[in-house]
Amino acid sequence: MLYSCKQRDDYPSFDDKEIVTPPTDIIPEDKEIEPVTKQLMAQTDLIKTFLVDSSVTLTKGLVRTHIRYQNKLDQRVSLQLLTVDLASKAVFPSIMSAFDDYLYVSQPIGDMAKYCEPRAGGEILAATNAALSSTYSYIKNGRQINVSTSNIKTKEKTRPFFAIQKDGTPYIGNCADTTKFAFEPYDLNQFSGLVSGTNWVRYRGYNVLTTAAIVQAITAIGLSTDKKTMYALVVDGGDTNFSVGISLNDVAVLMGALGSYDAFVLNGGSTSVMVQKTNTGNQFNPVVWNTVSKPLTAGGSASISGIAFVKR
Template structure:
């Protein structure tokens, strides 16, 4: 009987404790009231209709399966001999894409190509491409009209060889890759070529480093002497590529944006190689990819040098793009 009374008393105590805990959980009158945030509504991008397909895009559509749905293209003449084309499209996987293409007419005697170095200096460090162009303007031999990022960065230095203002800052990587890493070279007479070879068994045109005013390396071959260099890497990302036609009188610099599903997902090396071949390249390679893929162009305000800048024309994930160890500048002499 005593056990029954004890159990009843214990149950009553537990119930009373539960009631007290519920009362104590009641929100205090002086508890701060936080404003309820409305959910963020993403407004879908509206791309104006474009019923006229430009010559470059037509070449890509005729020769490849890269463009599933054409959205728009626009071409801007940056200087006599330098044009930039912006292309928006949907790829074969139904993903949004954005691409910038520079066409540089090297047959024009007033057009030059030069290596860019951070802070216009000979020390290894990094700098965003727009600022790099601004620092290099004074010794570029003319107006830097546009530029693209250069080599992959390793410990604040370019990974491959680098020649700046005829000074050989770095001329080897390792024994195994010294002749298989692609580069864009500019001789002291102004002629431009793509050097080295994709494999140790490939033929290679000889060159003399002492003849070069500029050399900017890359990492991945796309085309060699008109043939595709297939990559086993299927990474989809932003990428920058440069290429030359067989006559070496046209240079193409391409930046494909990546990393954003709604704007541009990115591209593989093999698909980028198809684009470079379609627009006219015989030799082509990737300089770098990811956040470092940047293209800038000159922006003056009524010719006032104090307001001179180089604006980013593509859309890297970081606003100004990742810092680079060097760059490739296109100059109006």
């Protein structure tokens, strides 16, 4: 007995690949450009095509600006910039650690801000990531948590650091002497807080250029010559539909245009994140630190330390 077999009309074809359409990134028209964006457009060639920007004053002396643009290669870039007027005395930077503790553990920056606020000396309004792992140097509340295993005491000599002196004055220093970076003596005991970074981008008023061509998400900080203005920068990366990232050399140009005398990269990749405090009005969860940048990992990958910006 013979049987014939006919394929059903609704039988799936496994050779057909599903076409996934990425979500459309709708950018509203913006005819009013913020002053800091105009400054970057006038002094650099980073912004080939302006897309949109906005600024919000978190408190006296603390402004967050979000800028989106197309770079020289017509790739989209999104950055978050905190401009901190330290001379106002209304806001100050503070070093955070995971769970407000002294352990070699990590924590998302939003959660870290929540844990650290009770002892921060005020209200944490915004924060960025700092070191990713315990191989980086940091000091918290005057306690030297990790200095002997990092470049702070070795002869590798290339690692920059940001510190807060016990009188509250911010300080950017270099670990040791090199042909490029002159060593300026310091005493670790003078610092109440310290975090180290990865790459110099501005050193004593000059751009530090590199042959590295990698473009990625980056967190960087800068300090003006008179130490009265601080800049905290987070550039999103890794998503060509939203923000491709930024190179080290372009960070140097950007920080120079802002007026940074010294600037360096704290970290990059999925750890780069900026959060901002939000009052929700929810009785069960009245305060959250929302992620205002767009890291590839929700909330950003965990870090062992961060930099908070605190309202007195």
